[in-house]
Amino acid sequence: MAPAAALLLLTGCTDGATGVQGKPGAAGVRDPYFPKLGNGGYDVQHYALTLDVDPDTGRLKGTAEITARATQDLSAFNLDLHGMTVDGATVDGEKAAANRAGDELTLRPHRDLDKGRTFRTVVRYSGVPKTITDDDDTEEGWLKTADGALAVGEPTGSMAWFPGNHHPSDKATYDITVTVPKELEAISNGELKSRRTKSEGAKGERTTFAWHTGEPMASYLATLAIGDYRVKASRTPAGLPVLTAADPAVAGRSAALLARIPEIMEWGTENFGPYPFSSTGAIVVPDGEVGYALETQNRPVFPEGQFDTETLVHELAHQWYGNSVTPESWKDMWLNEGFATYAEWIWAEDFEDVPAQKSFDKEFAKADNWAFPPADPPTAADISESPVYGRGAMVLHKVRQAVGDDAFYEILQGWAKKNRHANASTDDFTAYVEEKAGKDLTGLWDTWLYGKDKPEQP
Structure with missing residues (x-):
């Protein structure tokens, strides 16, 4: 054995060009209140989530394609994922070893990742997403509704429905593609890029919604509302797209206030500066489906009992303060x-x-x-x-x-x-x-x- 080859074996390095040994990324970013939330060693650039949801059984089948940049030499790294079953994972197209410990999913790539390298991780997972009860007894994560589900994530709930670096310090762009029975809507962040309905044999006709969020978003601001919603698309006088979705049980009573969103957006721009996102709107659901309003990016979520002018102003102001900053x-x-x-x-x-x-x-x-x-x-x-x-x-x-x-x-x-x-x-x-x-x-x-x-x- 040549001396150089022996040295590589001793260091455990998989990259003969650099001779650098990777180390595992930290499991958690030492947040003062959620020390295990988030992960070290990489910075996510983009999430591409492909989800198939069966509201009758509550089962979700998902593929998360995560594009990230290594911030250190990495031999392994973690993703946050609550519940769900991991069916397989790859890093840059090669199978990666996957291990679970509570909410930590540890992936070990076939080869170490050099600092500065952009890499692509694909995680296939499935199961019935869970509702998470916070320390203050509120519920978040994946909330089952009468005809579908509502996903809300502050502060930790998004890890209930997709794996990721779930700390607000790691923002990324998103593509969220969701397939549901054709009679239902699937509303998410950003803009709807396509909507296609096709027959899936025994499953019947199903519709696939493709949403794109082009501005960085913290994972706790990601949302998904699946159900029989009344959806309305319009624009503000300045041309900003407005998309609202309301459950049929509350659509009539919420219509007048939803129509004031362009007015509030104009006022917000005058006071806070240019609007930082490419669309706006709101999602209104019956009381009991969620216990609070939340500033989910582009379109905040409101239970009907909290859908008033004061709260609408509050959650839209968050688009500047909380969502952008x-x-x-x-x-x-x-x-x-x-x-x-x-x-x-x-x-x-x-x-x-x-x-x-x-x-x-x-x-x-x-x-x-x-x-x-x-x-x-x-x-x-x-x-x-x-x-x-x-x-x-x-x-x-x-x-x-x-x-x-x-x-x-x-x-x-x-x-x-x-x-x-x-x-x-x-x-x-x-x-x-x-x-x-x-x-x-x-x-x-x-x-x-x-x-x-x-x-x-x-």
């Missing part, structure tokens, strides 16, 4: 909810003759908002609690008072522009505000963002 970790959740809540205050100021100060005073008086600082929720169960919303909005109001209206609206638009389709942290935000304001705001942050005690004066 996405938190670096779940500790930065207040950047989503504080901004969206403050959007409600601006709307009330503009259209309901309610000054933002009055909205501030109302939230200041609520005891729940003082349970903990908005930038430091104590546990994962608290990241969607009152301080993240109400006190988060109070932080922005204090910024507005500190810098003045003109500078504040420049900050609103500038923050969205600077971080368009990117991730940002609380530290990024405070530094950005101080740079634009030209002043030290340490006292403001210490009191309103990080302070544990309620100030004596608002």
